[in-house]
Amino acid sequence: MATQLDTSVNPQALIEDYRHGFHDAENYVFKSDKGLTREIVERISAMKDEPAWMLEFRLKAYEIFLSKPMPTWGDTARLNEIDFADIHYFVKSTDKTERSWDDVPEDIKRTFDRLGIPEAERKFLAGVSAQYESEVVYHSTSEALDKQGVLFCDMDTAVKKYPDIVRKYFATVIPPGDNKFSALNSAVWSGGSFIYVPPGVEVAMPLQAYFRINAENMGQFERTLIIADKGAKVHYIEGCTAPKFSTSSLHSAVVELVAMDDASIRYTTIQNWYRNIFNLVTKRAIARKNATVEWVDGNIGSRLTMKYPSIYLMGEGARGEILSMAFAGEGQHQDAGAKVIHAAPNTTSVVTNKSVSAHGGKTTYRGLVEIFPGAVGAKTRVRCDALIMDDQSSSDTKPTMKIHEQRSIVEHEASVSKIGEDQLFYAMSRGLSEADATAMIVNGFFDFFVKELPMEYAVELNRLVKMEMEGAVG
Amino acid sequence: MLKTPDSVAGEELRERLSAFDDDAFTGERRSLALERFFTTPSGRQRPGPYWKIDIETLSPSPPSIAKASGSVLIDNSNARLIACDLATAAREHPALLGRALGATRVQATKFGALATAFQNAGVFVYVPADAATDEPVVITYNAPDGASLFPYTIVLAERGARATVVERLEGGAEAFVCGATEIVTGEGAEITYAGCQQLAASARVVQTRAALPGRDASVAWACAELGAGLTITDLSVAIERPGAEARITALFFPKGSQHVDVVSTVDHVVGESTSQTIVKSAAVDDGQARYLGNIRIAPRAQGSDASLRDDALLLSARAHIDSVPALEIGANDVKAFHGATVGALDADQIFYMETRGIERNAAERMIALGFFEPAIAHFPTDALRAVIRTALAAKFS
Numbered sequence: 104m105a106t107q108l109d110t111s112v113n114p115q116a117l118i119e120d121y122r123h124g125f126h127d128a129e130n131y132v133f134k135s136d137k138g139l140t141r142e143i144v145e146r147i148s149a150m151k152d153e154p155a156w157m158l159e160f161r162l163k164a165y166e167i168f169l170s171k172p173m174p175t176w177g178d179t180a181r182l183n184e185i186d187f188a189d190i191h192y193f194v195k196s197t198d199k200t201e202r203s204w205d206d207v208p209e210d211i212k213r214t215f216d217r218l219g220i221p222e223a224e225r226k227f228l229a230g231v232s233a234q235y236e237s238e239v240v241y242h243s244t245s246e247a248l249d250k251q252g253v254l255f256c257d258m259d260t261a262v263k264k265y266p267d268i269v270r271k272y273f274a275t276v277i278p279p280g281d282n283k284f285s286a287l288n289s290a291v292w293s294g295g296s297f298i299y300v301p302p303g304v305e306v307a308m309p310l311q312a313y314f315r316i317n318a319e320n321m322g323q324f325e326r327t328l329i330i331a332d333k334g335a336k337v338h339y340i341e342g343c344t345a346p347k348f349s350t351s352s353l354h355s356a357v358v359e360l361v362a363m364d365d366a367s368i369r370y371t372t373i374q375n376w377y378r379n380i381f382n383l384v385t386k387r388a389i390a391r392k393n394a395t396v397e398w399v400d401g402n403i404g405s406r407l408t409m410k411y412p413s414i415y416l417m418g419e420g421a422r423g424e425i426l427s428m429a430f431a432g433e434g435q436h437q438d439a440g441a442k443v444i445h446a447a448p449n450t451t452s453v454v455t456n457k458s459v460s461a462h463g464g465k466t467t468y469r470g471l472v473e474i475f476p477g478a479v480g481a482k483t484r485v486r487c488d489a490l491i492m493d494d495q496s497s498s499d500t501k502p503t504m505k506i507h508e509q510r511s512i513v514e515h516e517a518s519v520s521k522i523g524e525d526q527l528f529y530a531m532s533r534g535l536s537e538a539d540a541t542a543m544i545v546n547g548f549f550d551f552f553v554k555e556l557p558m559e560y561a562v563e564l565n566r567l568v569k570m571e572m573e574g575a576v577g
Numbered sequence: 578m579l580k581t582p583d584s585v586a587g588e589e590l591r592e593r594l595s596a597f598d599d600d601a602f603t604g605e606r607r608s609l610a611l612e613r614f615f616t617t618p619s620g621r622q623r624p625g626p627y628w629k630i631d632i633e634t635l636s637p638s639p640p641s642i643a644k645a646s647g648s649v650l651i652d653n654s655n656a657r658l659i660a661c662d663l664a665t666a667a668r669e670h671p672a673l674l675g676r677a678l679g680a681t682r683v684q685a686t687k688f689g690a691l692a693t694a695f696q697n698a699g700v701f702v703y704v705p706a707d708a709a710t711d712e713p714v715v716i717t718y719n720a721p722d723g724a725s726l727f728p729y730t731i732v733l734a735e736r737g738a739r740a741t742v743v744e745r746l747e748g749g750a751e752a753f754v755c756g757a758t759e760i761v762t763g764e765g766a767e768i769t770y771a772g773c774q775q776l777a778a779s780a781r782v783v784q785t786r787a788a789l790p791g792r793d794a795s796v797a798w799a800c801a802e803l804g805a806g807l808t809i810t811d812l813s814v815a816i817e818r819p820g821a822e823a824r825i826t827a828l829f830f831p832k833g834s835q836h837v838d839v840v841s842t843v844d845h846v847v848g849e850s851t852s853q854t855i856v857k858s859a860a861v862d863d864g865q866a867r868y869l870g871n872i873r874i875a876p877r878a879q880g881s882d883a884s885l886r887d888d889a890l891l892l893s894a895r896a897h898i899d900s901v902p903a904l905e906i907g908a909n910d911v912k913a914f915h916g917a918t919v920g921a922l923d924a925d926q927i928f929y930m931e932t933r934g935i936e937r938n939a940a941e942r943m944i945a946l947g948f949f950e951p952a953i954a955h956f957p958t959d960a961l962r963a964v965i966r967t968a969l970a971a972k973f974s
Binding site: 476489491492493494495496497498499500501502503504505506507508509510511512513514515516517518519520521 | 625874876891893894895904909910911912917921
């Protein structure tokens with residue numbers, strides 16, 4: 104029963120060595136005018152020297168964007184704060200993709216320093232693709248990946264280098280017309296990652312990319328497409344932090360995953376956008392026969408996040424798992440969730456979501472589980488837990504279950520509560536301050552999620568939670 | 578068919594209303610309510626790939642509406658209680674009636690407003706302070722074939738009163754029934770209201786039921802939706818006084834082409850309150866059901882404890898059940914939980930019973946009926962529980 108607490112670690116020191124409220128001077132090669140017009144879409148495509156089919160795709164998406172209404176559900180008050188005319192739709196920071204770390208501009212390196220990527224890791228982590236602003240500026244793929252035939256590059260490069268594969272899968276999982284923000288992304292997308300893993304190839308190490316927004320009022324519209332061919336296996340990690348700005352910015356990504364028969368994709372992301380950013384992301388995966396797709400999704404930053412990672416289980420025996428956590432502090436609304444569509448027999452899914460709201464923040468779990476007729480033997484389990492730290496904060500849980508197949512099993516459980524007073528009392532009786540005890544308990548609450556992360560992310564997330572919890576009690 | 582007050586059907590409904598006027602429901606109350614029916618959205622889910630009926634446009638056919646259609650029987654053996662029809666209540670107990678009529682959210686809802694506009698049957702039950710009885714008041718509404726019935730039931734319970742009301746709803750081939758029920762209680766009262774709906778399979782029924790318990794009072798809704806082709810039910814309790822307790826039990830079992838749409842809502846406006854919602858449903862043949870279970874805990878409603886349990890059984894390939902248990906929590910010192918399951922009968926259980934010599938069909942029936950028992954236990958009186966069990970068993974024939 105007695106647990107030894109490590110008193111040698113000073114939580115305050117951990118908090119103080121983390122800084123994310125900084126802002127490097129802007130240094131751009133090209134920055135589009137504010138607002139979106141057909142001409143800007145054409146210029147983006149021309150700047151990138153794209154093939155005609157992509158320009159056509161962008162222009163079609165632009166028309167769809169204009170014709171689609173804003174969502175009428177969710178946090179519509181906040182959504183309507185977005186002024187589409189007051190956003191830069193394209194920014195290019197350097198005019199060519201960097202080949203080695205030495206060539207990366209100093210200010211950009213400083214930004215990565217602040218993110219706390221250890222020196223050794225930068226050199227040794229193979230397959231690091233760092234996105235600065237709207238375009239990938241640094242990219243190195245290890246020889247091991249090349250030998251395996253794994254394609255890993257920024258999306259812009261992929262359009263030129265691998266047109267056949269890109270055209271075969273691009274926008275097949277999330278068409279431009281899916282929603283207003285996927286249409287916007289399709290029209291102005293820039294950057295993002297492209298990964299193709301050939302049949303039977305297992306990528307042993309996680310592939311990573313960092314994203315940042317660094318210009319005021321600048322939108323980021325990255326576009327990621329990951330294909331794991333038959334029997335292939337890949338883990339992709341994407342993390343975001345953003346420097347401090349005074350006015351609202353929009354981030355609207357589209358992420359498409361295709362897991363062919365027997366393939367496996369894990370996509371890990373932690374977003375920590377600064378609290379003026381609207382993070383409206385469409386993420387969807389298709390899992391074919393016996394394939395596995397896992398979303399590991401953390402939401403800490405942004406003013407409003409609306410993100411519902413989805414898995415379409417299209418082939419027999421496909422498996423999906425969505426693990427997500429959300430933290431909403433002052434002025435934040437984390438409207439996140441998960442969607443799983445069981446469209447084939449013997450498909451299984453597990454959704455686990457935990458959220459904490461504090462200092463007047465709000466969390467919403469919005470989920471969908473749908474079982475199609477004929478999806479015999481489908482099984483799904485959804486578990487959501489929310490902690491509300493103070494009487495200014497709130498939490499909503501809105502799961503939807505649509506069951507059209509008799510021979511299936513659906514379970515959903517959700518709870519909302521405050522932090523356990525007996526836990527708090529126990530930790531404080533061992534000598535911790537109330538704030539430290541609270542941070543420890545909240546970190547414990549998120550442990551199911553943190554333990555799925557690579558070590559450096561886990562450390563960073565624990566620090567962030569500690570920072571966020573400062574002053575949450577009392 | 579009817580979306581705006583300017584439509585022809587809307588005008589016909591207004592014309593129908595001119596024949597309605599009495600002491601309980603003045604013409605003005607009725608016509609204002611009808612306008613609210615036209616302008617208030619139902620708040621129900623839109624039609625989807627399986628559920629095709631648009632509840633927004635649901636309305637009775639004007640010719641079926643008459644002040645005299647429908648009948649009500651009141652069975653009350655408690656001398657201390659008042660249980661009379663609404664017209665009598667308006668004449669003899671206007672002050673009491675006035676304290677409860679329109680006190681809940683019922684008349685602000687779309688179909689509660691429609692029930693108010695055309696109210697043509699109704700019962701007022703008054704339970705004086707500290708009056709307690711185990712014998713229920715039984716109200717039986719009967720809808721004539723092809724008619725529209727608008728039953729309005731009001732229960733007012735004083736401090737420390739304890740009573741049970743059972744409402745039976747019967748009859749009605751091709752009938753349209755749009756009912757409203759309001760419960761208002763004083764401090765420490767305990768009221769159980771059980772509804773058992775067994776209309777003909779071609780009938781349509783919309784019920785809006787709302788309760789407003791007093792401090793430390795307890796209100797229980799128990800509703801069995803067994804008949805009718807289309808059943809739309811809205812059950813709610815608004816906890817606005819501390820210490821109050823709400824219990825909601827709903828069971829339904831759409832068979833053939835029956836459609837059931839149930840919404841339950843517990844609003845914890847103040848804290849130190851508890852609520853428990855239990856829903857058990859099954860669907861067979863082409864049966865369709867939708868359930869939305871809301872638990873709302875307002876900011877500052879500290880000390881609220883709310884739970885919701887929703888289990889659904891799918892008994893045929895074409896049956897569909899959608900389930901949305903929703904939590905909206907604005908206070909932190911609370912407990913809120915919901916759990917939901919949807920699935921087929923447990924194959925292991927059936928296999929076990931088959932090994933004990935029970936034929937498969939019988940085994941399935943026994944397990945399915947057993948599944949409903951935790952909900953049936955919340956209904957009052959042996960007689961009513963027997964009625965429900967018989968009706969559920971008949972679904973298997």
